[in-house]
Amino acid sequence: MSLQETPAASSRPTMFPLSAADGVDDTPSQSNTAAETAPHSGLSQSNLEEVMTYLRKARLRAEKVRxxxxxxxxxxxxxxxxxxxxxxxxxxxxxLLAKRDHPAPQATKMRPAI
Structure with a gap:
């Protein structure tokens, strides 16, 4: 749903959403695949550590104010x-930082049966 003003609806304020009568199609297209719609964060471990540092400082600041x-x-x-x-x-x-993405480089062997 968009909030644009069309020439046919120029007497209407722009804050009212446009409807199908205004020529706006709100139905999602079927061409979206899961890969297109799934967001990729692109955060690395160093970025997550920076975010954690910021959150720790924000918590300390909130504690001081409290x-x-x-x-x-x-x-x-x-x-x-x-x-x-x-x-x-x-x-x-x-x-999330402690969780391994991949298995250990070497497969672990079971100890021999007795």
């Missing part, structure tokens, strides 16, 4: 939820 806020205030509750979300994101990123 410590200086009045007890029981709305600000304190918002910052507590923000810090919990940052902790969750940091845990997920550290899990």
């Amino acid at each position: 410590d200086n806020s009045p007890a029981g205030s709305y600000l304190e509750s918002v910052l507590t939820r923000t810090m919990a979300g940052l902790d969750r994101e940091l845990a997920q990123l550290s899990y």
Whole structure:
């Protein structure tokens, strides 16, 4: 759905979405494959580590502000939820960095049966 103004609908404000009566087709095309629609992040391990550093600094900053806020205030509750979300994101990123993409270079052998 687009928010453009057409000549036929010039009397209508531009904030109203155009409809099929205005000549706009909102149906998605069938030519999209999974490869075309799936986003590729292109993040490397060093980029993820930079993001983690930024998130850690943001969490420390939120903790300092929360410590200086009045007890029981709305600000304190918002910052507590923000810090919990940052902790969750940091845990997920550290899990992704620790996870191996490929198996070990050598296949491990089982010990011989007795």
